[in-house]
Amino acid sequence: MKDRIVVLGAGYAGLGAAKRAARRLRGTGARMTLVNASDRFVERVRLHQLAAGQRLPDLPLATLLEGTGVELVVARVTGIDPEARTVRLDTPPYTLHYDVLVYALGSGAEPAAVPGAREHAYSLTTADEAVRLGRRVARAQRVTVVGGGLTGIEAATEFAFTRPGLRVELLSAGLVGEGLSVRARRHIHRAFARMGIDVREHTQVAKIDPDGALLESGDELRADTVVWAAGFRVPELAAQAGLATDRHGRMLVDRALRSVSHPDVFAAGDAAAADRSGRPTRMACQTGLPMGMYAGEAVADLLTGREPRRALFRYVWQNISLGRHDAVTQFTRPDDTSLETVMTGRPSAAFKEAILRGTVWAMRHSGPYRPIM
Ligand SMILES: Cc1cc2nc3c(=O)[nH]c(=O)nc-3n(C[C@H](O)[C@H](O)[C@H](O)COP(=O)(O)OP(=O)(O)OC[C@H]3O[C@@H](n4cnc5c(N)ncnc54)[C@H](O)[C@@H]3O)c2cc1C
Missing domain, CATH: 3.50.50.60 (FAD/NAD(P)-binding domain)
Structure with a gap:
């Protein structure tokens, strides 16, 4: 197999997808390239802590990718040509060719x-x-x-x-x-x-x-x-490239996270709008990480001749920090609507901290475990 897989964005979704697919495709000859604007993994869910003057752990992508065989290209994506199956970058090598693309460029401020x-x-x-x-x-x-x-x-x-x-x-x-x-x-x-x-x-x-x-x-x-x-607002690259998007520019994908207009393109995280019975997925790390893993699995399924598996969307909670010693854990129905059950105070803050640490652990270990949403 000589398939070239290019993953755009090394956030929760893109890094999760790249590592999961690389693990499944090890030994097949498939080549995996991950493109990201910076050489660091950014824990976006902690950026309010950074803005408040706290220090965050330094997480070089090279370390998180060690032993995976994934090639990291630090560059900005400036365009996608789905017909030629190429991606344009702002620095060398300027152009990347792909057989399968994963679009996981996340979001920025509205x-x-x-x-x-x-x-x-x-x-x-x-x-x-x-x-x-x-x-x-x-x-x-x-x-x-x-x-x-x-x-x-x-x-x-x-x-x-x-x-x-x-x-x-x-x-x-x-x-x-x-x-x-x-x-x-x-x-x-x-x-x-x-x-x-x-x-x-x-x-x-x-x-x-x-x-x-x-x-x-x-x-x-x-x-x-x-x-x-x-x-949050997503990048315009998917819409500019003619890939099917919703009115916000999030790529429209089916239950296997595959573009509804271009079957050789998958999307995950904030930049993707997977349909959950008429409601798009919530822009959250809680969504992006499992989506990335599912996208990685689906890519590996496709390239090994299987039907790409369907991602299961089920929510359990939302965690909102209120400083370092207080938080609210809002338990939800699987469709993400709120229940009246909440956990608050120090137990909730400790729970949120454990979840965030677990998320970085999951970014280090792409393991075969099944993601929960
Ligand atoms: C302050 C704050 C607190 C949050 N708290 C929570 C929380 O508690 N729980 C929760 O579930 N969610 C939370 N979120 C939301 C969560 O951070 C995002 O939903 C999540 O990061 C989305 O993951 P992603 O992988 O799709 O995108 P991102 O994490 O945004 O990653 C996208 C990656 O793509 C790269 N990229 C973007 N454009 C380009 C380009 N043109 N070229 C190359 N690379 C590019 C970026 O550099 C980045 O590395 C919070 C967000 C913020 C800002």
């Missing part, structure tokens, strides 16, 4: 739709952005976080936990933690009150300037740092 946000707000969805924000937060007296989703909640509480004297404000267009159970949201509000975080729900930001945020209501909020944490 650009703010309000004037001034691009120039004056900070985000924390990539390591570089988190470091830049961290430098700013270290000197700040007052930080405003925009976005009442999980990233905004984790960021606001991490800043307040790490810098107790810092004034932190959280703005949400709707409810904070929408979709979580009443018990989970009640616990989050108690944590905000304990940490002195000011919360404004149902609040729209109209403009951001160097001095803070102007609200639709006309109120002006003075802040020396505004953090934009209102959603």
